[in-house]
Amino acid sequence: xxxxxxxxxxxxxxxxxxxxxxxxxxxxxxxxxxxxxxxxxxxxxxxxxxxxxxxxxxxxxxxxxxxxxxxxxxxxxxxxxxxxxxxxxxxxxxxxxxxxxxxxxxxxxxxxxxxxxxxxxxxxxxxxxxxxxxxxxxxxxxxxxxxxxxxxxxxxxxxxxxxxxxxxxxxxxxxxxxxxxxxxxxxxxxxxxxxxxxxxxxxxxxxxxxxxxxxxxxxxxxxxxxxxxxxxxxxxxxxxxxxxxxxxxxxxxxxx
Numbered sequence: 294x295x296x297x298x299x300x301x302x303x304x305x306x307x308x309x310x311x312x313x314x315x316x317x318x319x320x321x322x323x324x325x326x327x328x329x330x331x332x333x334x335x336x337x338x339x340x341x342x343x344x345x346x347x348x349x350x351x352x353x354x355x356x357x358x359x360x361x362x363x364x365x366x367x368x369x370x371x372x373x374x375x376x377x378x379x380x381x382x383x384x385x386x387x388x389x390x391x392x393x394x395x396x397x398x399x400x401x402x403x404x405x406x407x408x409x410x411x412x413x414x415x416x417x418x419x420x421x422x423x424x425x426x427x428x429x430x431x432x433x434x435x436x437x438x439x440x441x442x443x444x445x446x447x448x449x450x451x452x453x454x455x456x457x458x459x460x461x462x463x464x465x466x467x468x469x470x471x472x473x474x475x476x477x478x479x480x481x482x483x484x485x486x487x488x489x490x491x492x493x494x495x496x497x498x499x500x501x502x503x504x505x506x507x508x509x510x511x512x513x514x515x516x517x518x519x520x521x522x523x524x525x526x527x528x529x530x531x532x533x534x535x536x537x538x539x540x541x542x543x544x545x546x547x548x549x
Contacts, residue, residue, distance in 0.1 A: 298342060309401070314392075315331065315390055316391045317331075324387070325346065331344070348381060348382050349374070366394075370393075401426075403457075417535055426442045427443050428446055429445065429449065430445065449466070462488065489518055
């Protein structure tokens with residue numbers, strides 16, 4: 294069974310893509326498709342569905358891409374076209390189309406590590422209006438991720454430079470040594486990132502900040518590090534830790 298129209302819309306939202314849905318809401322006379330037909334258009338073109346093909350679809354697709362390119366917050370648009378006079382088709386009917394624009398509202402989050410806490414945290418974040426990328430060298434862990442972009446890479450630190458510098462960066466790796474490789478790369482690539490956090494204890498915080506300073510990372514960046522992460526202290530259950538971290542992410546997001 295193929296993916297549905299609404300499932301594809303949800304996929305595009307999760308991926309942080311802007312798109313326009315085009316729906317035939319009414320018809321009169323000879324037309325190539327019935328009322329209720331839908332298609333999804335992204336900046337790259339037709340993404341899903343059809344409203345009849347040919348010139349009418351090409352015209353609607355072009356109008357939808359114009360809306361995406363302007364990237365203005367607009368109300369749904371109703372357009373009625375006479376297929377012969379307005380579009381140049383041999384059909385003599387009319388169609389009324391509803392254009393609805395869904396601009397991306399990206400909240401980029403990059404998580405290094407796909408272990409137990411990351412698994413719980415990504416399940417929470419996948420339900421929010423966020424674009425989550427989770428990177429880990431272990432395929433057996435990245436393969437379990439659902440609803441987020443999972444990347445299995447032998448050297449996660451090498452991918453920092455490919456991430457949006459405005460991302461929220463979280464280190465949930467296998468241990469201190471991995472974090473100490475990644476955090477300096479985040480500083481080099483995204484010194485003004487709104488959130489850089491590392492999972493761990495107060496003891497780990499003291500050690501990591503000392504070692505980062507020895508590596509030449511400036512105090513201004515080190516002081517912004519969130520170690521440990523989370524708004525409150527629950528139990529050591531991954532699910533409770535994840536809820537605490539998610540709460541802190543939301544708080545910071547709404548302050549930026």
